[in-house]
Every structure is written in structure tokens, then in C-alpha cells.
Amino acid sequence: MLNQVYRLVDPRQFEVQTVAEEITNNDIIVRPRFLSVCHADTRYFTGQRPQATLRQKLPMALIHEGVGEVVKDPQDKFKPGTLVAMVPNTPFETDPIIKENYLPSSKFRSSGYDGFMQEYVSLHRDRAIVVPDNFDHQMSAFIEMVSVGVHALTQLEGVMDADRKVIGIWGDGNLGFITATLVKQIFPDSQLMIFGRHQSKLDYFSFADKTYLVDDIPNDLKVSQALECTGGRGSESAIAQIIQHIRPMGTAILMGVSEDPVGIDTRSVLAEGLTLRGVSRSGRADFQRAVDILTDSPVTRERLQNLVGFTRKVSTIQDITDFFEGALTNYWGKAVMEWDV
Ligand SMILES: NC(=O)C1=CN([C@@H]2O[C@H](COP(=O)(O)OP(=O)(O)OC[C@H]3O[C@@H](n4cnc5c(N)ncnc54)[C@H](OP(=O)(O)O)[C@@H]3O)[C@@H](O)[C@H]2O)C=CC1
Ligand SMILES: O=C(CO)[C@H](O)[C@H](O)COP(=O)(O)O
Ligand SMILES: [Zn+2]
Incomplete structure (x- = not known):
């Protein structure tokens, strides 16, 4: 699949790059819909990480909090249009003691590996958690932080x-x-x-x-x-x-x-x-427990909806840059973009 990936190439500078990706039968293709900004992303955007770290990690697509719609499942298990929370941690082994988010071999999106700012995201199928229909989409964007x-x-x-x-x-x-x-x-x-x-x-x-x-x-x-x-x-x-x-x-x-x-x-x-x-990051089980808690507790969903602080639809590189600048000056709540590239 040829994919358009929106990468940070230098502090405050995004570029769209075309990437050839191999899709296996175990992957699903997701179209990102709502993406939320974490402090980790703003540290890369503003160049607050050490120079050596920036040299090592950029160019890289930012964002590890988001929901998207399934576009294609080669196994036909996810119906097209299903809204899923995308798990940014991708493990490549299991360990009886060490959790997936602490395994050095795991890849974490938007920290050395491309995040969700892409036209399509190819995910191992166990990295997608179905979001119930009655969840607010902008709140669902930051299920990762939950x-x-x-x-x-x-x-x-x-x-x-x-x-x-x-x-x-x-x-x-x-x-x-x-x-x-x-x-x-x-x-x-x-x-x-x-x-x-x-x-x-x-x-x-x-x-x-x-x-x-x-x-x-x-x-x-x-x-x-x-x-x-x-x-x-x-x-x-x-x-x-x-x-x-x-x-x-x-x-x-x-x-x-x-x-x-x-x-x-x-x-x-x-x-x-x-x-x-x-404590750092999270794994699939934490995502599932988060969705279960939100499913059982409308009051928690309502409280978290109050945390949506700054929202905007983005369609161009300029929109993305403006959005990140806006997120930096946002006083309260999460910055959530409607991904429309
Ligand atoms: N471990 C993990 O996996 C994760 C870690 N994080 C990290 O968590 C941190 C917080 O993120 P987030 O909540 O989004 O950031 P925010 O900026 O939204 O919140 C931090 C708040 O804490 C306040 N604060 C600063 N110092 C103190 C203090 N000594 N006592 C009490 N309050 C204080 C800040 O005030 P002021 O603005 O005045 O300094 C600010 O209001 C970041 O470093 C982020 O990278 C985030 C997600 C996951
Ligand atoms: O936000 C986080 C998880 O949600 C982590 O703090 C973040 O992944 C740390 O990454 P980095 O080492 O790239 O700053
Ligand atoms: Zn984060």
C-alpha cells in the first residue's frame, strides 16, 4: 500500500512523505478520524528534546492518541466503518514478567516510530479496540491517556x-x-x-x-x-x-x-x-479496561467530555502547524483535531 505520512522533519516543520507499506493478513487498515495531542508530541514539535534525540527520532509522524474507522480487514472480522481506539504500543514478543509497554523490543508510535498522523494506519489487529457507538468521538480521541x-x-x-x-x-x-x-x-x-x-x-x-x-x-x-x-x-x-x-x-x-x-x-x-x-504508557489490557470503565460509567464519560479543550478540523500541512501552535497556548483541556487530510 502507498501511504501518505505527515512527518515532523524538524521542530515546527511538517512534511508529507509517501511510504510503501506491506500489509499482512494479520493487519487491519484504519482511517484516523480524531487525534489528540500529548505533551510528548509538543516536546518534539517545539524541539524541547535533546538534539541527539531529535536527530535519532525525526522525521517521524507525531500523535499516539486517536480513534479511526476501519477501512479494510483482510479477515473480515472488523466491519468497515467500525470506530476503534488505536493502541500505540506494538509489542513483538511476550514476557511472563515484563508488561508489553516496558519491553525494550516494543515499538511506541510517535516516539521513534510513526504515529497516527497518516492517511491510513496499518495496525496489527490486536492493536484496535472497538469504541461503543454512544461514546463522544472527541473524548474517545484521548482513550490512550485514559x-x-x-x-x-x-x-x-x-x-x-x-x-x-x-x-x-x-x-x-x-x-x-x-x-x-x-x-x-x-x-x-x-x-x-x-x-x-x-x-x-x-x-x-x-x-x-x-x-x-x-x-x-x-x-x-x-x-x-x-x-x-x-x-x-x-x-x-x-x-x-x-x-x-x-x-x-x-x-x-x-x-x-x-x-x-x-x-x-x-x-x-x-x-x-x-x-x-x-509508570509509563499502557498496553492492550489497559485500553480494554479503560473502555469497560467508560462503558459502565456515563458520569465518567461526561466528566471526560469536559476535558475537550481545543478542537479544529485539519486538512492541510498549514492547518496541522496552526493546530499545534494553538495547542501550545491552550490553557485547559486536551487539544483534539478532526483529521480530514
Ligand atoms: N507516564 C506516562 O505514560 C504519561 C506521562 N505524561 C506526562 O505527564 C505530565 C503531565 O501531563 P499533562 O497533564 O498533559 O500536562 P498539563 O500541563 O496539562 O498538567 C500539568 C499540571 O500540573 C501542574 N503542576 C506543575 N508542577 C506542579 C506541582 N509541583 N504540584 C502540583 N501541580 C503542578 C502544572 O501547572 P503549571 O502549568 O503552572 O506548571 C499543570 O497545571 C507531562 O510530563 C506528560 O508528558 C502524559 C501522558 C502519559
Ligand atoms: O505520553 C506518553 C504515553 O502516553 C509517554 O510519556 C511518552 O510516550 C514518552 O515518550 P518520549 O520518551 O518520546 O517522550
Ligand atoms: Zn502520551
Whole structure:
């Protein structure tokens, strides 16, 4: 198949390239419909990754969050027109211990391999998860980020001690909001506390039990378990506050990506017997659990629809560039493009 792939060739510069692709009987062809931007994409778009990384990874099609319509299934199992969430992680082996998203041999789209900004996406058939008809399409575009939140909370369930009284989330942005909606479903009996930098963003977390500005947290406040959803330089102070406010033997799940190493007060981590668990990306099972949770919980779908922040139809390279520039200045919510190239 000859495919048109919309690749970032240099920071802020996209180019359409024609690529010959081999399609096997195990692949399906999907036409992308709604695509959502992750911070990882904006770091490539703006050239915030180190020069050596950019040299190694570009040219590359961005975007690893999206839904599309099945165009062709050689096995006729997916009907044409079926809306599917595309799983960006492509594993090439299985391991009894290591999950697919941590296997070094796996290929992750828009991080070294072409993402979803393509005319057609060829997917191994197990990389497509059917999206129910009653899901909002723009919300469905960021099911990948929901699956990352699901993966994080599944890891937390597996690692944490028996204390589920208070779950604290540091970060008042997209990942914090998504993870917070999931905490309400996965830990319904826990108190949910959000710690953020902006009152205007914290106001969106109306379903949380309590929200705090990070410079106004009571000294004696304690959480049982914590999730860090900040990233960048903000991770350092978020992790420091988590260490200060988590109960002994609690678990902190770290999700925010920082370009430079951040300092951690290991003396306190040791003294309090804390567990720090890094979490990155997600696998097929996390996508399926995410879709199941959304299917069973209309209120979660509604909350996540409120996270659609900036939307636009894109048809040309100029539209795509303008869209990414717009996403950079968008204050609240996910940037979702209707892919119409
Ligand atoms: N592990 C994974 O698989 C994934 C990781 N990520 C990463 O997660 C991070 C967050 O992404 P996203 O939610 O989309 O980004 P957002 O910018 O939407 O949200 C981050 C929010 O956290 C706030 N913040 C910064 N520092 C602190 C702090 N110390 N305490 C509390 N809040 C703070 C930011 O405020 P301000 O803007 O003022 O700094 C911002 O409002 C990024 O690094 C992203 O790359 C995203 C997806 C998956
Ligand atoms: O966003 C993510 C998953 O949804 C990850 O943070 C992202 O894949 C990290 O990739 P990179 O190493 O290219 O920044
Ligand atoms: Zn992402």
C-alpha cells in the first residue's frame, strides 16, 4: 500500500512523505478520524528534546492518541466503518514478567516510530479496540491517556498497602484530571484529594473530595497513597511534597515526564519505607479496561467530555502547524483535531 505520512522533519516543520507499506493478513487498515495531542508530541514539535534525540527520532509522524474507522480487514472480522481506539504500543514478543509497554523490543508510535498522523494506519489487529457507538468521538480521541491512568491505578492496586483511605493526586492538568475521574471508579470508597497550582484548574475537579493549592497545604495533612501527574521541573517539588504528606509505607506512582533528572529526598523515602513506582504508557489490557470503565460509567464519560479543550478540523500541512501552535497556548483541556487530510 502507498501511504501518505505527515512527518515532523524538524521542530515546527511538517512534511508529507509517501511510504510503501506491506500489509499482512494479520493487519487491519484504519482511517484516523480524531487525534489528540500529548505533551510528548509538543516536546518534539517545539524541539524541547535533546538534539541527539531529535536527530535519532525525526522525521517521524507525531500523535499516539486517536480513534479511526476501519477501512479494510483482510479477515473480515472488523466491519468497515467500525470506530476503534488505536493502541500505540506494538509489542513483538511476550514476557511472563515484563508488561508489553516496558519491553525494550516494543515499538511506541510517535516516539521513534510513526504515529497516527497518516492517511491510513496499518495496525496489527490486536492493536484496535472497538469504541461503543454512544461514546463522544472527541473524548474517545484521548482513550490512550485514559488507558495510562488505568495502567497507573492498576499498578497502584498491585503495589500499595491496605490503606485506601485517602488518594492524593499532584497535578491539576489533563493527566491529573483523567486519573482523578478513574480514582472515583476504581477506588470509590477512598477520599480523593487534588493538589495543583491553579485555582481555576482545580475548580474543574468538582467531583474530588478536596482540592488544595500547593502553597497552601495544611502541615498535618496526610494521604495514604499518591500519584504524581505534573512533569517537567514541577515533578521535583511535587515528589518532595508527596514525601512530606504521605503516610509511612505509602506508595507514590510517578507519571510526569521530566527532560532533566530531578532530585529526590531518598533519606525520607528510606526512613518512611515508601515505594516509588514509575509508570509509563499502557498496553492492550489497559485500553480494554479503560473502555469497560467508560462503558459502565456515563458520569465518567461526561466528566471526560469536559476535558475537550481545543478542537479544529485539519486538512492541510498549514492547518496541522496552526493546530499545534494553538495547542501550545491552550490553557485547559486536551487539544483534539478532526483529521480530514
Ligand atoms: N507516564 C506516562 O505514560 C504519561 C506521562 N505524561 C506526562 O505527564 C505530565 C503531565 O501531563 P499533562 O497533564 O498533559 O500536562 P498539563 O500541563 O496539562 O498538567 C500539568 C499540571 O500540573 C501542574 N503542576 C506543575 N508542577 C506542579 C506541582 N509541583 N504540584 C502540583 N501541580 C503542578 C502544572 O501547572 P503549571 O502549568 O503552572 O506548571 C499543570 O497545571 C507531562 O510530563 C506528560 O508528558 C502524559 C501522558 C502519559
Ligand atoms: O505520553 C506518553 C504515553 O502516553 C509517554 O510519556 C511518552 O510516550 C514518552 O515518550 P518520549 O520518551 O518520546 O517522550
Ligand atoms: Zn502520551
